Amino acid sequence: MNSHNEAIAETAAEVPPAAPSSPFKIFHRVVDWITSDRLQLINITDRINDIVRKSGIRDGIVHLQSLHTTTAVFLNEWQDALLADVRAILEELVRREGNWRHNDPQYSDCERQNADSHLRGMLLGQALCLQVRNSAVLLGTWQSIILAEFDGPRSRTMSVQVSGI
Amino acid sequence: MNSHNEAIAETAAEVPPAAPSSPFKIFHRVVDWITSDRLQLINITDRINDIVRKSGIRDGIVHLQSLHTTTAVFLNEWQDALLADVRAILEELVRREGNWRHNDPQYSDCERQNADSHLRGMLLGQALCLQVRNSAVLLGTWQSIILAEFDGPRSRTMSVQVSGI
Amino acid sequence: MNSHNEAIAETAAEVPPAAPSSPFKIFHRVVDWITSDRLQLINITDRINDIVRKSGIRDGIVHLQSLHTTTAVFLNEWQDALLADVRAILEELVRREGNWRHNDPQYSDCERQNADSHLRGMLLGQALCLQVRNSAVLLGTWQSIILAEFDGPRSRTMSVQVSGI
Numbered sequence: 001m002n003s004h005n006e007a008i009a010e011t012a013a014e015v016p017p018a019a020p021s022s023p024f025k026i027f028h029r030v031v032d033w034i035t036s037d038r039l040q041l042i043n044i045t046d047r048i049n050d051i052v053r054k055s056g057i058r059d060g061i062v063h064l065q066s067l068h069t070t071t072a073v074f075l076n077e078w079q080d081a082l083l084a085d086v087r088a089i090l091e092e093l094v095r096r097e098g099n100w101r102h103n104d105p106q107y108s109d110c111e112r113q114n115a116d117s118h119l120r121g122m123l124l125g126q127a128l129c130l131q132v133r134n135s136a137v138l139l140g141t142w143q144s145i146i147l148a149e150f151d152g153p154r155s156r157t158m159s160v161q162v163s164g165i
Numbered sequence: 166m167n168s169h170n171e172a173i174a175e176t177a178a179e180v181p182p183a184a185p186s187s188p189f190k191i192f193h194r195v196v197d198w199i200t201s202d203r204l205q206l207i208n209i210t211d212r213i214n215d216i217v218r219k220s221g222i223r224d225g226i227v228h229l230q231s232l233h234t235t236t237a238v239f240l241n242e243w244q245d246a247l248l249a250d251v252r253a254i255l256e257e258l259v260r261r262e263g264n265w266r267h268n269d270p271q272y273s274d275c276e277r278q279n280a281d282s283h284l285r286g287m288l289l290g291q292a293l294c295l296q297v298r299n300s301a302v303l304l305g306t307w308q309s310i311i312l313a314e315f316d317g318p319r320s321r322t323m324s325v326q327v328s329g330i
Numbered sequence: 331m332n333s334h335n336e337a338i339a340e341t342a343a344e345v346p347p348a349a350p351s352s353p354f355k356i357f358h359r360v361v362d363w364i365t366s367d368r369l370q371l372i373n374i375t376d377r378i379n380d381i382v383r384k385s386g387i388r389d390g391i392v393h394l395q396s397l398h399t400t401t402a403v404f405l406n407e408w409q410d411a412l413l414a415d416v417r418a419i420l421e422e423l424v425r426r427e428g429n430w431r432h433n434d435p436q437y438s439d440c441e442r443q444n445a446d447s448h449l450r451g452m453l454l455g456q457a458l459c460l461q462v463r464n465s466a467v468l469l470g471t472w473q474s475i476i477l478a479e480f481d482g483p484r485s486r487t488m489s490v491q492v493s494g495i
Contacts, residue, residue: 024189024354026224026330028298059356060493061393063226065296067305069242076452077399081431081438082445088431089424089449094254101246101253108246115247119254122241122289124452126308129294129459131395131491133358138489140397143456159303161296163225163329164493165356189354191389191495193463228391230461232470234407259419266411266418273411280412284419287406287454291473294459324468326461328390328494 022165027055029160035152039087042147043078044158049137051160058135060164065127067159070117070151072124078144090150094119117151124148132164187330192220194325200317204252207312208243209323214302216325223300225329230292232324235282235316237289243309255315259284282316289313297329352495357385359490365482369417372477373408374488379467381490388465390494395457397489400447400481402454408474420480424449447481454478462494 029051033042052062064073076086100115101107128145131138137145149156194216198207217227229238241251265280266272293310296303302310314321359381363372382392394403406416430445431437458475461468467475479486 024330028224059358059491061226061391061491063294063296065303067303067308069240069305069307074452075399075456076448079432079438079440081434081440082448084431084437085428085445085449086452088428093258093423098250098253101249102244104246107249108244110244110246115250118241118247119250122239122251125290125455126240127294128457129393130457131393131489133489138395138397140399140487142399143397157305159296159298161224161226165354189495193389226391228459228461230468232468232473234405234470234472258423263415263418266414267409269411272414273409275409275411280415283406283412284415287404287416290455291405292458292460322470324461324463326391 024165025057025163027057027162031158031160033147033156035149035154035156037149037152039090040149040152041083041086042149043144044147045137045139045145048145048160052132052137052162053135055162057132057162057164060132060162061129062132062137063127063129063161063163064145065159066147067157069126070114070121071156072121072126072148072150073128073158074124074146074148075128075139075143076146077142078146090120093123112151114151120150132162189330190220190222190328192222192327196323196325198312198321200314200319200321202314203317204255205314205317206248206251207314208309209312210302210304210310213310213325217297217302217327218300220327222297222327222329225297225327226294227297227302228292228294228326228328229310230324231312232322233319234291235279235286236321237286237291237313237315238293238323239289239311239313240293240304240308241311242307243311255285258288277316279316285315297327354495355387355493357387357492361488361490363477363486365479365484365486367479368482369420370479370482371413371416372479373474374477375467375469375475378475378490382462382467382492383465385492387462387492387494390462390492391459392462392467393457393459393491393493394475395489396477397487398484399456400444400451401486402451402456402478402480403458403488404454404476404478405469405473406476407472408476420450423453442481444481450480462492
């Protein structure tokens, strides 16, 4: 097994730090989506970049938090074939028709039969923090920001906070 | 497959940014728990909100970091039936009695037989960043902050940092 | 099921907040690695601590973001036997030879046959936020910061941002 980092070449590109005299700012927006499918993937990259641009913040952090347990936010390539695989792996890892207590009226008063939605949301997470550089979200060439609906159709809300200088 | 966002309705509610003249602050607390079971879920939402309130910070970020690899911190609904499902999916995805090297004296000097605990902690993560709004942790109606013990009973420590204005 | 927190003992150690007059700063570095294996785990803890030390920031946040979808960043113990288990669970949860559309020329123009790499990266995530305390990354005794290569050998870039006071 080659797990050690002795053989790893490293280079570091230094970037000049921002002027220390800039005042710290926080900018906040709430964004809503109306979803149409039970399991739906939405590319929100442009929407988040719009908010970052409006914030006037050049360097810092953008924090995305979906306010629903049966959703998730994550990065991946936005390609139709891969999105089908994202759905497939989630359906394989957390089966909808599992023997879940949350779906059993004997144990639960939830009538949505959405245990799988909760567990898929937990695996991928509902909060994501990304860097802001030069007034844009820092993303690699193939990285898109994806909001996952796991129990639609619903109205969904995300809180977006940009902080920095 | 309906994965595109062309059909998604969007609305944005603008929130006035905080006064730019407020000074940036950092507030830090260390919290300890003594757990009683091997796999135990603890609702720490109130405890984190207490710390945020004491911090005097109105807008910003609260960062939670459990200092142990065999734990996790995540969001989900706090409902007994669903918590049973959380345990079930973790036990299904990462079997305790797998053929793990970390549990094999031939390869490992760890005597806790806790490979499953490490791998479950890795899947859910030990660090969580959430927004602070109006001197409280921003959470959706059904979102609770959950600390997961995967190798108890133990004494566990979490570092909580509130930063902002 | 013992999932309630009534029985949990808690103590809180207060740490004096940093002087509110310190100016907020952001420090940024780009780090590159050349990987040698398809699935490779790299301990980047020392490299990140070097950057935090150079930043001159005493208290705050260090944000790590790998700029590639087929990678991940996470915490775990750095032990050879456990690293073998990390590889094993990822290969079990997301099979390389699955029936993935991303690998099927009928649906995808990607020739890397790396659907598994994308899905493993999604499960563990490419962004990680950790606390900075006393000019070092806050980590528990057994926590190392691990960069996972899921589609090597490649040249990989991580953006490291330290912010705080």
